[in-house]
Amino acid sequence: MKVDLHIHTTFSDGRLTPAEVVKISHEMGLRAIAITDHDTVEGIPYAIEESRKYKNIEVIPGIEINTYYSDQEVHILGYFIEYNNVELKKKLSDLLQKRIERTRKITEKLIQLGINITFEEIKSRAQGPSIGRPHVARALIDKGYANSIEDAFDKFLNPGRPAYVPRYKITPFDAVDIIKLSNGIPVLAHPGLLGKKQIINELIDYGIMGIEVYHKDHNMEQVKYYMNIASEKKLLMTGGSDSHGETPLLLGTLDIPREFVLELKYEKNKCCM
Template sequence: MPEPTAASAHVIDLHSHSTASDGEFPAAEVAARAAAGGLAVWALCDHDSIAALPAGAEAAAAHGLRFVPGIELSVHLERREVHLLGHFVDPASKALRGFEDLLAEKRRVRMGEIIQKLAGLGIPLRPEQVERFSGGKTLGRPHVARALVEGGHAATVREAFDRYLGEGRPAYVGRYRLPAEEAIRMVHAAGGTATIAHPGVNRLERGELARLAEAGLDGIEIYHCDHNPSVRGKYLRCAAELGLVPTAGSDYHGPTITPDRTFGSVTMSAAELEALESRRP
């Protein structure tokens, strides 16, 4: 599929983040940037949080965007972490709000453990130095990474992960493990559809996707900034074989955090969006 330019009409992007999780900008600013990038349909999918969805919906309406309320869940398939996108979810879902509160507390405990490990490496960080980068209650490693950059302990967010925060690095702390099948059920219970995010990044194979399809998976995020044409082709074949809907997402976080992921860089067809929406419970 050819890449759209920023001026392209009818661009559909179902994956972006705000300061409610690890994005650079509040939901209103993300909406403005989505509109400037030529989007017609925009989804906000903060990590483990639906807190910014009301603000996102209001801002989308102001910019003439169709808004798709979403969430991105960190889930586990066997022993490894993958990401699951929920689209068309109910922002008032009690199940998602309860899960968000549970995860927020677990993330706060994890953050304290990461700060302790960094202190053991001679890097003093206070919780407030990390929390200032979060616009909500969802704290994650990207917030620590930005604090490390601000403190001169790393040149970039990527370097902070490579040196300290990535899996196997000295300040890494594992997170709460939500089974992928349970996450799919939770998204469906909230009225949404479940899509596996950027499978090429996680190197998911057909057998793993087939297992998720059996558990009720609805789509695969194929048109992603980190997927080259051969990767897209591989997953398009998987989607066709497994009866899953191909989706598109820039995975926009903001230029400081992910400078290579921009609005207008990927899209999907209106027919694919309709097919995904038709799978809502």
């Protein structure tokens, strides 16, 4: 059974709608997928609704929360979250407002640089409520100020570049709390991308329940390394493509063991109901 437990949609910085993700996943023979948009759960109901058209695909409600620790970005995934939880939605609404404020400030800096761009033009690139630098980058490409997402970030949006605005920062520990608040299972995303590894042990001590072992940016040596950590620390293992609807499409390209989904379900039923 093919599964993919890390997928983004147009409700954050992906290019495919939730319905398109489900349809393509079904066509590829995936049996379980997790919608893990950045800091929002608004796309989940659309994915679940689309999945009802098919017999053999399960949509796992998830999220990926962006956090900072010791001046590095750390992402925390949440699985089987109760996405209609009132407290969760309040926390995410606060994060969304901070994202919007940041994007407005980026827009102001770009205008000061002589770039002909408006916040409304940037917002139109986001089909969902969440908005961020990737949408700014796409607007810059469309208006001829950059050749690619990477070019836009290199020229304007990365730290040290003229339109950079620091993100509102919450900690990985805050994210673990937010996910547990909604009776979800918190998992450390793509640990191989972390520069400072001490956060892994700190999160384990704090109560994170899993670690993303398979990821598009993990080589096999890293996969084995994080599997060993998970086994030693009795953590759940997950994996996913981290697909954003790019070309060529990454969705469903990793060989993720079906057992990961079964173990997530078992843990959800044991601890988080």
